[in-house]
Amino acid sequence: MTESKTLEKVACYHCGDDCLTSSYIIEDKTFCCHGCKTVFEVLASSKLANYYSYNEHPGATRARTDKRFDYLSSADIITELVDYTDSQITIVTFFIPHIHCSSCLWLLEQLNTINPAIHYCRVDFLKKQLNIRFDNQKINLQEVVELLYDIGYEPLISLQDIIKKQNGLIKDNLVQKIAVAGFCFGNVMLLSFPEYFGLSDYETTFKHFFGWLNILFTLPVVFYSGRGYFIAAWQNLKQKIVGIDFPLALGIGVLFIRTCAEVITRSGAGFADTLCGLVFFLLVGKLVQRKTYHHISFERDYRSFFPVAVHIIEDNVDKPVSLAQLKTGHRMLIRHNEIIPADAILLKGEALIDFSFVTGESIPVKKTWGEVVYAGGRQTGEAIELEVVKPVYQSYLTQLWNNEAFTRQKDNRMQTFNEKVSRYFTVVLLAIAFGSLFFWLPTDVRRGFAAFTAVLIVACPCALALSTPFTMSAALSIFDRNFFYLKNVAVVEQMAAIDTIVFDKTGTITTGGSQEIKIDGLLSAKEQLLIYSACINSTHPLSRIICQYLGNQQRLAITRYAEIPNLGILATIEGHRLRIGSSKLVLGYKEIEDKVSKVYLMLDEEMLGFFEFTHQYRDGMDNIRKLEPAYHTFLLSGDQDHEREELTRFFKTPNTMLFSQSPQSKLDFVQTLQQQGRQLMMVGDGLNDAGALKQSDLGIAVTDDVNNFSPGSDAIMDGRSFHKLPAFLRFSKDTVNIIRFSFLISLTYNLIGLSYAVTGKLSPLTAAILMPLSTVTIIAFTSLATHLAARKRKLA
Amino acid sequence: MSIIYLLIGCSVLLALVFLAAFFWAQRSGQNDDLYTPSMRILLDDEEEPPAEK
Numbered sequence: 001m002t003e004s005k006t007l008e009k010v011a012c013y014h015c016g017d018d019c020l021t022s023s024y025i026i027e028d029k030t031f032c033c034h035g036c037k038t039v040f041e042v043l044a045s046s047k048l049a050n051y052y053s054y055n056e057h058p059g060a061t062r063a064r065t066d067k068r069f070d071y072l073s074s075a076d077i078i079t080e081l082v083d084y085t086d087s088q089i090t091i092v093t094f095f096i097p098h099i100h101c102s103s104c105l106w107l108l109e110q111l112n113t114i115n116p117a118i119h120y121c122r123v124d125f126l127k128k129q130l131n132i133r134f135d136n137q138k139i140n141l142q143e144v145v146e147l148l149y150d151i152g153y154e155p156l157i158s159l160q161d162i163i164k165k166q167n168g169l170i171k172d173n174l175v176q177k178i179a180v181a182g183f184c185f186g187n188v189m190l191l192s193f194p195e196y197f198g199l200s201d202y203e204t205t206f207k208h209f210f211g212w213l214n215i216l217f218t219l220p221v222v223f224y225s226g227r228g229y230f231i232a233a234w235q236n237l238k239q240k241i242v243g244i245d246f247p248l249a250l251g252i253g254v255l256f257i258r259t260c261a262e263v264i265t266r267s268g269a270g271f272a273d274t275l276c277g278l279v280f281f282l283l284v285g286k287l288v289q290r291k292t293y294h295h296i297s298f299e300r301d302y303r304s305f306f307p308v309a310v311h312i313i314e315d316n317v318d319k320p321v322s323l324a325q326l327k328t329g330h331r332m333l334i335r336h337n338e339i340i341p342a343d344a345i346l347l348k349g350e351a352l353i354d355f356s357f358v359t360g361e362s363i364p365v366k367k368t369w370g371e372v373v374y375a376g377g378r379q380t381g382e383a384i385e386l387e388v389v390k391p392v393y394q395s396y397l398t399q400l401w402n403n404e405a406f407t408r409q410k411d412n413r414m415q416t417f418n419e420k421v422s423r424y425f426t427v428v429l430l431a432i433a434f435g436s437l438f439f440w441l442p443t444d445v446r447r448g449f450a451a452f453t454a455v456l457i458v459a460c461p462c463a464l465a466l467s468t469p470f471t472m473s474a475a476l477s478i479f480d481r482n483f484f485y486l487k488n489v490a491v492v493e494q495m496a497a498i499d500t501i502v503f504d505k506t507g508t509i510t511t512g513g514s515q516e517i518k519i520d521g522l523l524s525a526k527e528q529l530l531i532y533s534a535c536i537n538s539t540h541p542l543s544r545i546i547c548q549y550l551g552n553q554q555r556l557a558i559t560r561y562a563e564i565p566n567l568g569i570l571a572t573i574e575g576h577r578l579r580i581g582s583s584k585l586v587l588g589y590k591e592i593e594d595k596v597s598k599v600y601l602m603l604d605e606e607m608l609g610f611f612e613f614t615h616q617y618r619d620g621m622d623n624i625r626k627l628e629p630a631y632h633t634f635l636l637s638g639d640q641d642h643e644r645e646e647l648t649r650f651f652k653t654p655n656t657m658l659f660s661q662s663p664q665s666k667l668d669f670v671q672t673l674q675q676q677g678r679q680l681m682m683v684g685d686g687l688n689d690a691g692a693l694k695q696s697d698l699g700i701a702v703t704d705d706v707n708n709f710s711p712g713s714d715a716i717m718d719g720r721s722f723h724k725l726p727a728f729l730r731f732s733k734d735t736v737n738i739i740r741f742s743f744l745i746s747l748t749y750n751l752i753g754l755s756y757a758v759t760g761k762l763s764p765l766t767a768a769i770l771m772p773l774s775t776v777t778i779i780a781f782t783s784l785a786t787h788l789a790a791r792k793r794k795l796a
Numbered sequence: 797m798s799i800i801y802l803l804i805g806c807s808v809l810l811a812l813v814f815l816a817a818f819f820w821a822q823r824s825g826q827n828d829d830l831y832t833p834s835m836r837i838l839l840d841d842e843e844e845p846p847a848e849k
Contacts, residue, residue, distance in 0.1 A: 054839065105832065106839045125832040176822055183815045187808065206800065213804070 016057030071309030071320035251460025349384035458753030463746030483718030521609020620723020667691035
């Protein structure tokens with residue numbers, strides 16, 4: 001728009017960001033910062049410049065350069081990190097968030113070229129992990145990490161990941177179980193064909209041979225593949241819950257016993273193929289349900305936010321200690337951009353602490369000597385020294401994690417449709433089974449038992465058990481495509497039941513930087529300097545933003561200075577009289593039409609203009625307004641209520657906006673709403689929301705980068721898809737309806753089967769056709785219907 | 797027709813070998829990462845390959 005010279009935008013050769021200066025150029029390649037240039041130099045000197053030929057701008061920006069890995073030389077931290085070590089080699093696995101393209105893969109597997117002491121490196125692309133084996137005589141862990149850092153791939157090392165690794169992964173060999181079930185299913189099918197097509201008299205010897213073979217094949221299916229169902233059913237019975245596992249286990253058991261009985265007594269062919277097919281399909285359903293996002297963690301807490309180690313000063317030397325060893329009385333050294341891990345008293349230096357992640361307040365807070373600084377803040381500015389007053393786990397912030405909300409098992413908060421239905425289903429099933437038994441018993445004992453077992457076989461809720469996993473996994477992949485990642489399939493049903501939504505403000509409905517500053521009017525360099533010199537003395541948030549906006553300037557001596565609370569600043573500098581502040585102070589009357597915060601400027605009774613502060617709300621806030629009246633919406637903010645006026649656009653009803661909320665009061669508020677019988681969804685982003693997210697029936701963490709820290713939650717939403725929230729809610733309701741409908745379909749099949757079964761004359765062929773047919777119908781219906789629903793909601 | 801006994805025995809044995817092979821592959825971690833190799837194959841090593849260990 002302006003006539004001023006328009007610089008041609010040049011993208012950094014390394015990271016692709018816009019280059020604001022032209023001081024970093026090598027040959028014809030431009031870089032945005034010194035860090036990016038260094039990475040290029042390292043790679044070029046190792047003849048690895050091919051990195052740039054596979055993809056354009058593959059690197060991560062390196063504007064921030066602070067290399068602090070000396071804590072990795074401490075022995076107890078090393079032992080916690082590495083997978084294996086002996087006197088010669090060390091094997092370690094790192095999580096590297098930046099892995100995103102084939103260039104990353106190529107470069108990270110070429111580490112050997114840069115340093116021959118690294119023997120082996122292998123990337124797991126989806127997990128964003130790098131497995132390294134190196135010669136620990138020639139290179140140590142710290143040097144490996146520094147090497148990774150130098151080439152632009154800083155590993156994410158956090159306390160929690162270490163702990164998680166120790167817990168290990170649960171392996172239930174599901175794939176192997178499916179393989180066994182599938183293998184047996186195939187063989188049994190082949191062996192059953194002759195029976196179905198009819199065998200001539202002289203072939204009856206084969207019949208028995210096939211029968212015995214079938215039993216042999218069902219053994220691993222029942223006792224290896226299907227074991228989990230018996231265990232689950234038994235555990236449910238012990239807890240007096242009738243889940244879906246009970247009729248399934250009953251079905252499997254009865255199928256097996258009846259097959260054995262028929263083959264041994266030579267009275268029939270048994271249901272071996274139905275049995276194997278049933279177990280096979282059920283296990284496949286289980287596998288489908290198990291969707292994992294390796295690179296996203298839903299269980300993060302303060303430990304993954306805090307650093308692994310902190311520097312302490314002891315006997316005038318600073319050394320790194322791990323957080324677990326940090327004790328009261330230790331003197332910590334915190335440098336620029338580091339996080340304060342424990343409540344401490346400021347001893348030395350000027351602290352300007354950014355608590356945005358803890359309190360939601362976006363403006364750094366100034367602390368002076370002797371003041372207590374709470375854990376979780378990030379120091380900006382010079383290095384400071386603090387004395388620890390409380391251990392890490394007892395800090396003001398981390399105490400939140402001692403709340404019972406964090407110890408409570410959260411999985412069964414809401415009864416799923418499946419659980420509700422299967423209880424009645426089981427009762428009705430048993431009633432029909434015993435009914436038919438007692439009906440036939442007086443006349444024909446054999447037929448009675450035949451009918452009894454047939455009912456249990458045919459009504460085995462295979463289709464019912466499959467409808468949920470297939471619908472949900474289809475739904476999950478739809479959400480996933482829209483950058484909305486759910487922890488597990490149960491979350492979809494929880495989302496459908498929600499009637500109340502609570503939003504956090506900073507970072508959730510506003511974007512990162514929160515406040516945008518705009519200047520109306522032109523300021524000369526001299527005027528800027530005067531304003532800067534006045535504002536730098538004030539700790540008011542707006543003054544701070546103005547100072548940041550004006551950049552680092554020379555500070556002028558002030559003759560007179562007065563700060564009037566809620567109004568502004570009066571100052572005299574070098575004979576100039578300045579008025580900076582609200583309209584009431586500067587203009588003498590209150591400007592009523594101001595919708596946004598403004599700071600007026602007046603110099604020597606002459607109006608200079610004003611700064612305008614607008615809030616950056618996420619796209620689609622209008623959609624949030626439309627959620628009413630179907631949903632009750634609330635706003636919980638850790639901030640002061642400067643923005644109340646503006647927010648009434650989105651939250652109309654009074655009393656739905658609460659400001660100045662502490663992490664604990666957020667949790668309490670959620671609890672109070674729940675006690676009123678509401679199903680509550682919390683949408684938040686920071687550590688301060690962690691309690692509320694945990695307490696709520698469904699916690700959604702909003703983040704601009706899913707690899708960054710986000711508090712423990714049920715779902716993680718990328719900020720880009722925030723405007724789709726109403727569509728997500730509607731879609732979750734659709735999926736629940738699909739599950740209900742597919743239940744009706746499976747019931748129809750069950751009724752058809754039952755009409756044969758109660759007569760006691762269920763042929764193995766009928767069962768063998770009915771079971772796979774119903775399964776295929778359900779799978780086809782659920783996947784198709786889910787995708788149609790997604791298209792309707794414009795999510796596909 | 798008694799040849800069927802032998803044939804079935806052979807076929808089951810063969811199938812068991814494949815099942816065992818799958819188990820071995822699964823245990824040795826060959827199926828742990830199914831995505832990265834598909835990318836790796838597209839990258840070519842130019843220059844001289846690093847000396848083998």
